[in-house]
Amino acid sequence: xxxxSSEIKVLEVMDGGSGLTLTGFASTxxxxxxxxxxxxKEILRHAAFKTKRVITSVSGRxxxxxxxxxxxxxxxxxxxxxxxEADKYIPFxxxxxxxxxxxxEDSLGDSSSPEMKVLLVAVRKSLVEEHLHLLQxxxxxxxxxxxxAFAIGNAFEMRARAQGGLPAEKVVAxxxxxxxxxxxxxxxxxISYFTREVYLAGNDFTEAVSRKFNLDTQExxxxxxxxxxxxxxxxxxxxxxxxxxxxxxxLSFDYFENQFDRVVEEVYISGGSAQLPGLQRAFEGAxxxxxxxxxxxxxxxxxxxxxDVKTLNQYAGQLAVTIxxxxxxxRW
Numbered sequence: 001x002x003x004x005s006s007e008i009k010v011l012e013v014m015d016g017g018s019g020l021t022l023t024g025f026a027s028t029x030x031x032x033x034x035x036x037x038x039x040x041k042e043i044l045r046h047a048a049f050k051t052k053r054v055i056t057s058v059s060g061r062x063x064x065x066x067x068x069x070x071x072x073x074x075x076x077x078x079x080x081x082x083x084x085e086a087d088k089y090i091p092f093x094x095x096x097x098x099x100x101x102x103x104x105e106d107s108l109g110d111s112s113s114p115e116m117k118v119l120l121v122a123v124r125k126s127l128v129e130e131h132l133h134l135l136q137x138x139x140x141x142x143x144x145x146x147x148x149a150f151a152i153g154n155a156f157e158m159r160a161r162a163q164g165g166l167p168a169e170k171v172v173a174x175x176x177x178x179x180x181x182x183x184x185x186x187x188x189x190x191i192s193y194f195t196r197e198v199y200l201a202g203n204d205f206t207e208a209v210s211r212k213f214n215l216d217t218q219e220x221x222x223x224x225x226x227x228x229x230x231x232x233x234x235x236x237x238x239x240x241x242x243x244x245x246x247x248x249x250x251l252s253f254d255y256f257e258n259q260f261d262r263v264v265e266e267v268y269i270s271g272g273s274a275q276l277p278g279l280q281r282a283f284e285g286a287x288x289x290x291x292x293x294x295x296x297x298x299x300x301x302x303x304x305x306x307x308d309v310k311t312l313n314q315y316a317g318q319l320a321v322t323i324x325x326x327x328x329x330x331r332w
Contacts, residue, residue: 054135100121
């Protein structure tokens, strides 16, 4: 279940052993966070899903992701050690957050002073508790709470694995453009080495169209999504915002490349605003790299007797987070 700022998307999946099968899909728009619990209950009532177990994710300024270099140690010692290191890297008190950690590379530096690269994730307890309360109110059982950016990476990895896998040294950037934020996740092989949220996204493009055509928000959203013969004017309206977003993404690439002395080779785009007029051209000009729109549904089996396949395919580009959460089923 991907609980976004403007829409909730839910997939029901079954692990058949050889791969995931999609057995249910539902979505609904939400106008505000106050409507979220009502919207979840309505989805569950109409969709008739057969399970109450759910995997969700969190994002936003209460979610802190850091890539930390530490002295080499066994994984079982890391969780204790990170508690003493965490206050260097997170802007909250340690007792205010839920933390998790994972070793990304266990052998850095020379033999006299071996180090390792560690992923540290900290989420404010208040956000986790709010999330759990939503799910419990809807009668759901939370199995896993993930982070949006990592879910996108998992969806991409699952797609790539079905196509032969990700080359271990290849560096790609995943850009998911949602309603109020854009997620950036840079992978080397299947490992995430950089994540960032940029608060420029679909709502900013809608606002630009609203100003250009003197429309209210709903009318501007409709025109943005289906500009037809007005596509050139819509592209002109959103181009300054596209340029701003492209500059923010390029700053992230520059930081990663300076930190790791590796170049981002390809850029993969997903999200509800991915197909905006002029986006591919603007991004390829800004990044001087190949920009690819990818489909998170590729290579997944769908039960057509349980899902409206046409509707599902219309949502395909927006389902990176949801598919990534579904991939965690195989790791229970």
